[in-house]
Amino acid sequence: MRETEIRAAWYGLESCEKCAIRHLVLFADLTSKDFGVIHLPIEDIWLPPGTALYQQDQSAEALFTIREGLVKLEQYLADGNYRIVSLLGQGDVAGLEATISPHYEHTAVALVPTKVCRLPREVVARLTPQLNRQLMSKWHGMVQRSQQCVRELSTGSARQRMARLLLQIAPPSVEHCRLFNREDFGALLGITMETACRVISDFKKKALITEVGKNIIRRDLPALQAIASGECPT
Amino acid sequence: MRETEIRAAWYGLESCEKCAIRHLVLFADLTSKDFGVIHLPIEDIWLPPGTALYQQDQSAEALFTIREGLVKLEQYLADGNYRIVSLLGQGDVAGLEATISPHYEHTAVALVPTKVCRLPREVVARLTPQLNRQLMSKWHGMVQRSQQCVRELSTGSARQRMARLLLQIAPPSVEHCRLFNREDFGALLGITMETACRVISDFKKKALITEVGKNIIRRDLPALQAIASGECPT
DNA sequence: CGCCTTTTTGAGCGTATTCAACATACGTGG
DNA sequence: CCACGTATGTTGAATACGCTCAAAAAGGCG
Numbered sequence: 001m002r003e004t005e006i007r008a009a010w011y012g013l014e015s016c017e018k019c020a021i022r023h024l025v026l027f028a029d030l031t032s033k034d035f036g037v038i039h040l041p042i043e044d045i046w047l048p049p050g051t052a053l054y055q056q057d058q059s060a061e062a063l064f065t066i067r068e069g070l071v072k073l074e075q076y077l078a079d080g081n082y083r084i085v086s087l088l089g090q091g092d093v094a095g096l097e098a099t100i101s102p103h104y105e106h107t108a109v110a111l112v113p114t115k116v117c118r119l120p121r122e123v124v125a126r127l128t129p130q131l132n133r134q135l136m137s138k139w140h141g142m143v144q145r146s147q148q149c150v151r152e153l154s155t156g157s158a159r160q161r162m163a164r165l166l167l168q169i170a171p172p173s174v175e176h177c178r179l180f181n182r183e184d185f186g187a188l189l190g191i192t193m194e195t196a197c198r199v200i201s202d203f204k205k206k207a208l209i210t211e212v213g214k215n216i217i218r219r220d221l222p223a224l225q226a227i228a229s230g231e232c233p234t
Numbered sequence: 235m236r237e238t239e240i241r242a243a244w245y246g247l248e249s250c251e252k253c254a255i256r257h258l259v260l261f262a263d264l265t266s267k268d269f270g271v272i273h274l275p276i277e278d279i280w281l282p283p284g285t286a287l288y289q290q291d292q293s294a295e296a297l298f299t300i301r302e303g304l305v306k307l308e309q310y311l312a313d314g315n316y317r318i319v320s321l322l323g324q325g326d327v328a329g330l331e332a333t334i335s336p337h338y339e340h341t342a343v344a345l346v347p348t349k350v351c352r353l354p355r356e357v358v359a360r361l362t363p364q365l366n367r368q369l370m371s372k373w374h375g376m377v378q379r380s381q382q383c384v385r386e387l388s389t390g391s392a393r394q395r396m397a398r399l400l401l402q403i404a405p406p407s408v409e410h411c412r413l414f415n416r417e418d419f420g421a422l423l424g425i426t427m428e429t430a431c432r433v434i435s436d437f438k439k440k441a442l443i444t445e446v447g448k449n450i451i452r453r454d455l456p457a458l459q460a461i462a463s464g465e466c467p468t
Numbered sequence: 469c470g471c472c473t474t475t476t477t478g479a480g481c482g483t484a485t486t487c488a489a490c491a492t493a494c495g496t497g498g
Numbered sequence: 499c500c501a502c503g504t505a506t507g508t509t510g511a512a513t514a515c516g517c518t519c520a521a522a523a524a525g526g527c528g
Binding site for chain 1 (some may be wrong): 506507508509
Binding site for chain 2 (some may be wrong): 474475476478
């Protein structure tokens, strides 16, 4: 449905050794001689918003390290609705279940322009157990992320949840950040699209966020934090 | 605050080899000669409801395999409130972060009478990497559990959430199951204690659950499923 | 028995939902 | 390039739902 084709930039055998976010990614612990063992290509891909990395229940052939951008993990509910159960960013790994399970457990979709690094499961298998510690800590990060979803994005009023989300979509140092579509905001916060919309437009009115371009905003971080923590009148 | 003392039954060196839920626990993959390597005692403990297994931020010295019962993982929010971010049951491992992180990331508390198996982190370290695969899949289970919290317990109306929770607290085969206190119901579902209370009492009135003892109920599974999935008038 | 905690119920209010209408953006073909 | 159609975003009004605050009822426990 939201299937934009992948306009992939293909760098072929990527040199992970000089990756800018090397300390964050799966290979952080590997020495350069370990890289000799990798014979399979690791693709480096740019994804426009809305592109699916993989679909739920599909055969899990690879992991994806997120080098830049934001990826949502969605799961379908019994009633046909869906819910975003996790939000992944730089350094996170999407499709980690590939190391354990034959099928993907979510549909992973880019929310903003996103750069990922595709890692065939065989590469991981070949590097185990050197990779084990790092892999373990990625699992750990995954758990923390989804618990953060519960704690921050599914707790409190719609305004509070939205404020927390806006603080999460980019690190504080990032001036301008990109919003994604209203439906995704709703699914992420457990509220309706309309409510998400109202809250965003209210935030704009109160100058908690300022639109500096098409779906690009600047955030008033202290003010958002005040709302997030509930120390605010309305 | 909710600090009941641990009335622990101490079995000393527990024979994991003949554990009834052996296939579910961390040692599932180990051969019997591996057990010779375990020199540290593994305690087998019964916990009354309300007992804390460990506290958030405390130094993480052990993992706990849950042999029976239910354990909540709670995290404190900025405003002093707290939220239950995961619900663990038979075969799950509480305090998995001990393998990665120096401190516990939640407070783990038994919701019902619970039997756990305490595993000092050194035991795990000594058995790595044989234990690695199993450990990995426990992480995997942990992720699934907290995503289930988002998907099922933080989505939909209070009635739907409660119905889903009641279906989760024990497998369908279990006739009688124990309720925990109303505050916990609230924190788990992201609703207030009062709402939790009203919903439960409404479920009783409509005979979706029947009280067969002090906080012990029998469930009408098909009816609860109907509510859980939203195919219900009121 | 009386005190304390937990649970239950009530009434009024505020927030989020629903359903609908309308606006805007986007892509396609005329 | 504009006109049209569809998808997405925005706003409104009425309603339903869950929250707050308060008070009463029902267990524990000394």
